[in-house]
Amino acid sequence: MRRSAIGLIVTLTLAILAASLTAEAQQATPVYRIGLFSGILSSAPNPRVEAFRQGLRDLAYVEGQNLVIEYRYAEGRPERLPDLAAELVHLNVDVIVAGGPAAIRAAQQATRTIPIVMSGAGDPVGDGFVASLAHPGGNITGLSFLSEGLPGKQLEILKETLPQSARIAVLTNPADPSQVSLMHRLTVAARALGLHLHVVDVRRADELDTAFVAMTRAGADALFASPDSGLLLDGLRGRIADLATTHRLPTIYAWREGVDAGGLLSYGPSLTDAWGRAAIFVDKILKGARPADLPVEQPTRFQLIINLKTAQALGLTIPPVVLFQADEVIR
Numbered sequence: 001m002r003r004s005a006i007g008l009i010v011t012l013t014l015a016i017l018a019a020s021l022t023a024e025a026q027q028a029t030p031v032y033r034i035g036l037f038s039g040i041l042s043s044a045p046n047p048r049v050e051a052f053r054q055g056l057r058d059l060a061y062v063e064g065q066n067l068v069i070e071y072r073y074a075e076g077r078p079e080r081l082p083d084l085a086a087e088l089v090h091l092n093v094d095v096i097v098a099g100g101p102a103a104i105r106a107a108q109q110a111t112r113t114i115p116i117v118m119s120g121a122g123d124p125v126g127d128g129f130v131a132s133l134a135h136p137g138g139n140i141t142g143l144s145f146l147s148e149g150l151p152g153k154q155l156e157i158l159k160e161t162l163p164q165s166a167r168i169a170v171l172t173n174p175a176d177p178s179q180v181s182l183m184h185r186l187t188v189a190a191r192a193l194g195l196h197l198h199v200v201d202v203r204r205a206d207e208l209d210t211a212f213v214a215m216t217r218a219g220a221d222a223l224f225a226s227p228d229s230g231l232l233l234d235g236l237r238g239r240i241a242d243l244a245t246t247h248r249l250p251t252i253y254a255w256r257e258g259v260d261a262g263g264l265l266s267y268g269p270s271l272t273d274a275w276g277r278a279a280i281f282v283d284k285i286l287k288g289a290r291p292a293d294l295p296v297e298q299p300t301r302f303q304l305i306i307n308l309k310t311a312q313a314l315g316l317t318i319p320p321v322v323l324f325q326a327d328e329v330i331r
Contacts, residue, residue, distance in 0.1 A: 032061070032286055033068045035088035037107060038099035040234055042075040048275040052097065052119070055279025074103070076235035081106035089114060095282050097142075099275070100234075101178060104129055108140060115291045118142030119278040120271060122178040122227065124296055133296040141291040142281050143274045144298050145227075145254075151182060152189030154267050157304065158222050158252045159193055161265065161322050167196045169220035169249065171211065171240070173228045174201045182226060197224075205236055212243045220249060225263070227254040237261040245313050256305045259330065264310045269299035303327040 034056075041049065049071075053063070061067040070091055072084040085106040088096055096111070098104040099119045107116045108129060116139055124130045124144050131137035133144065159165060170186065172179050183199070190197050198218045200211045215223065223244055228234045237253075241262030244251040253259060254268040277297065284294060304322075307330040311318050323329065 029066055031066055031068060032095075033070060033091065033093045034282060035070045035072065035091065035093035035096040036099075037072050037084060037088060037096055037103050039074045039078055039081055039102040039106075040076055040100060041073045043071070043073060047272045048099070048119070051272045051276035052279055055276040056282065059279060059283045061279075061283070078102050082109065085110035095285050097278050097282060101127055101129075101176075104140070112139055114139065115285045116140045116142075117278050117281040117285070117291075118144070118296070120145050120269075120274040122146060123181050126181050127178060130296055133298065135292070136294065136296060137292050139291050141294040141296055143277055144296050145269055145274070147269075147299055147302075148185065150254075150268065150302070151185040152192070153302070154224065154252055154254070155186065155189050155193055155195060157265060157267050157322065157325075158224065158250070159195065161316075161318060162222055162250060163319075165195070165221035167198055167218065167220050169215040169218065169223045170197050170199045170226060171215075171223060171233065172199060172201055172226045173203065173232045175203060175232070176226075176228050179226060186224070202233065205232065205239075208236065208239060208243060212247045212249070215249060216247050223249045223251040225251050225253045225258060227268075237263070241310075245310065248314055250311075250314055250316060256303060256328075259305045259307045259310075262307065262310055264307055264314065264316075266303075266305045268302055270301070270303055273301070274299075306330065 063069055070088060070093060072088060074080040074084060081103055089111045093114060095115045095117060096107050097117045097119055098107045101121050104118050104121055118124060118140060120143050121127060121129060123146050125132060129140045186197060198220055200214055202208055202211050225240055237258050238261040250264045253263050253266040255271055256266045259266045281294060285291060304326045305328045306318060306326045309330060
């Protein structure tokens with residue numbers, strides 16, 4: 001009887017000790033809170049967001065266990081960005097992941113202490129987000145889409161696709177400050193290729209129809225659709241693609257989303273890959289790295305996407321030299 005009682009006491013003691021150790025282990029596992037912030041995305045499923053979540057899972061971060069993600073999407077309405085950024089700051093998230101220059105700027109204005117990871121910015125130095133790519137110097141780091149030769153390569157592909165082209169329309173949003181450096185690189189590249197640029201500004205969605213009429217009257221042979229950190233043009237990809245087909249203007253975009261919407265060509269880095277890479281920056285920061293000391297990454301891989309359905313609608317035959325370069329062909 002006595003041995004039985006002693007055995008019971010030992011069992012209970014071990015059970016209490018095990019429960020205590022388990023509780024301590026649970027308490028020792030931190031739960032991180034990440035703010036995912038975008039001006040153009042919505043709550044609908046998106047490959048960019050999934051790439052980011054998968055990147056975190058690959059690094060052993062699991063939502064509901066050691067990770068909480070606070071999603072804040074402006075859905076193409078830039079006026080919402082300051083309030084959404086303020087919400088994330090109020091929640092005291094550990095890191096803010098900002099998609100696109102407009103969201104990055106709103107996050108920068110909302111906090112100078114919470115680390116901010118850029119999932120992609122056109123010119124982070126020129127936009128004032130970082131002091132330099134090698135030494136960001138503040139609370140912002142991440143990925144840049146800046147590539148000095150990219151606009152030239154895009155025009156070169158357009159020229160190869162349309163060898164007889166001479167006048168290229170450029171659709172821009174003047175509210176986007178990054179357009180200044182882009183236009184400089186485009187102008188230099190166009191001069192080297194013997195192309196003349198016809199710049200058309202669009203400030204509001206209701207100006208698109210007039211803009212395409214102006215391009216046609218100017219005798220444009222093709223269209224360069226500028227990436228737009230002001231969100232306007234990026235939110236109108238489908239409408240731009242429809243108007244380009246109607247006005248028979250072959251169009252090249254920086255992002256494949258323009259081709260998915262019905263555009264002819266895109267050449268540039270992958271937005272989905274960039275969001276996946278952003279998870280690596282988050283992991284480094286959560287493990288103690290300072291954004292000021294993490295160099296901004298530049299793209300090393302570029303994709304050429306061609307929409308043959310659109311080529312057929314435009315009555316174009318894509319030259320073999322261009323098709324050979326394609327990473328993906330939509331048929």
